[in-house]
Amino acid sequence: MTKYYVYAAHRGQAPGANGITTVDPDTGEIAGTVSLGTVAPLALAHNGEGRITVLVDDSVEARTLDTGRFAITGTFDLDGSAQTRAPWTLMRITEDNTRLYLASSRAVLAVEDGRDPVAMESPREDITEIATTADDTSLYARTANTILRFDTTTGALLATSPTWAYRSFAVHPDGSAVYATAGELLLRLDGTTLAPTVEKQRPLRTEAHVAVAPDGRNVYLASVTAGLLDMTQRLDPVTLEQTGTVGHAFAQGRRWAPDGRLASFGQDTLAVMEFTTDGRLTATQLPGEIVDIAFAGPPGRQNTRLEATAGPLLVPVRIDGLTARLTTERGVPISGEKISFASASGRHLATATTGNDGRAQADVEAYVPLDPATGQPDTTTLTGPYTGRTAYAPARTTTDTDPA
Structure with a gap:
């Protein structure tokens, strides 16, 4: 079984603050760091083939980190793929590695090799978070007051949620529901219409962020007090009733590993939680402010398997x-x-x-x-x-x- 390591992009003014650090999720120990020098990273995306794409400052350039060699092996310019010079700040790659999504404050672009880029209809508010369904048919974007659903093929805006002061959101893998936090509300929205189906009034004394397990069986609600770790609740994905308490997580950013672990970060600290009965947690301090994280195979030399097939001349x-x-x-x-x-x-x-x-x-x-x-x-x-x-x-x- 593949062991997935956490790759964290971090930035700052101090020497060594700009780079990519990989962490062993079992021990919390740093396995290695690749320096980006004076270039600050903005976002990470794992393409599923032993490479991680790093969106860097200036927002029009990305670099490729080869996890097997644990080194930057390529740089490419996003201007040739984009229809606009938007300052890209968010990036996602589909699970099958066929499409790259770039988002700026007022634009989302789908880039696919061999095809013209698809621009989503421009929202009226700044975009702060994006997510897609597992089958890549719908893209969702969160602004300060709305959640939007787009058709990934045409870029058409298909649905808009009611107005709330949204702080976080997560999409069920099959697209049946969208979960969001807004003030003291925890919401379940219909994945197609974005109409609310469940509203839970919770005594949220703190900022709360929501996440969905990769298999869609559980929803997790993490609260943060003054930037510190707080307890994470496990919820039923249909009723949003609490079914347990599983441990701690940061709410600033979250990524799921294929083996079911949840990595989260706040400021310069990375936390990885394993959803077992004791909710085992490791925490690691990194040399700069963390901006994004991704899961991939271990750094350095890896076991490989060669499959040879006949190809065309x-x-x-x-x-x-x-x-x-x-x-x-x-x-x-x-x-x-x-x-x-x-x-x-x-x-x-x-x-x-x-x-x-x-x-x-x-x-x-x-x-x-x-x-x-x-x-x-x-x-x-x-x-x-x-x-x-x-x-x-x-x-x-x-x-x-x-x-x-």
């Missing part, structure tokens, strides 16, 4: 002279901007930067399989017409693309 195909020109509506060239070239099928081909004349050019070498019937390269995914896209809104720019 790939051959290189060149496309030379892809060009695009970027100008304002008045025809003034825009320099120093990235243009992403794609084929008619939506396959990404290259990214190039515009020069002083607003023009970008790219020569592409792409690999395609041989057609077994003809013995020739299958170039169906590489044919034109070709397009060039930028991070600007279409109304502000004009682009033209000329294949050689």
Whole structure:
């Protein structure tokens, strides 16, 4: 059985405060730290393949942490995938690693390889938290006064909750319910309409945050007094009646491990709770303020399994002279901007930067399989017409693309 370690992103002004630290959940001991130098992390997301994506300051760049090597192995620019230069502050990756969600104060974007990004309808209030259903059909966003439900395929706003001063929320894995705290209320909302189905008045002397177990069988309510740990209650997911008290957790941020542990954090302290009869808890102090956490396999060398299967023979195909020109509506060239070239099928081909004349050019070498019937390269995914896209809104720019 895989043992899952906690990876925590932390930031601060002191030397060594910006980095990713991994913690053994059984002992609370630090297993290792990767420094980010002067770059501060904003969010983490585990992609399920031994890599963790780290969204860093400036909000347009992400880095890849290889958990097996426990080192930063790549950097990629989010401008080429985004339709706006929003300052991204939240990030989630779907369980099957096919889609990345980025959220800013007033925007949510779904990014999927080989497809145009899908922008959710813009809310009127700042977004503070996002979550998706297990099947990735609905995305939920929490603002200060509402909870919103979006269609992840079209970006359409499907439902809006009644107005309350929401402090936290969690989505049932099957999308049947949304749980939220608002002042002294603990709410269960219908997962489709977001209409309240259960309202519990609780003597919440403190700030309270809610979480749902990965199997959906239990809801957990954690309270915090002046930033300190407080008791966590176990609740029935339908009635919200208390069924037990299981231990302690921070309410500032929470993540579930596949083995059922709950990690939470407050300021510079990480807590990991195992939901056994004694609610065993470990706590670890890190070198900076924790901003996000994720569960993944152990750092360093890991046991591996090799499965070999037959694959198609790939051959290189060149496309030379892809060009695009970027100008304002008045025809003034825009320099120093990235243009992403794609084929008619939506396959990404290259990214190039515009020069002083607003023009970008790219020569592409792409690999395609041989057609077994003809013995020739299958170039169906590489044919034109070709397009060039930028991070600007279409109304502000004009682009033209000329294949050689």
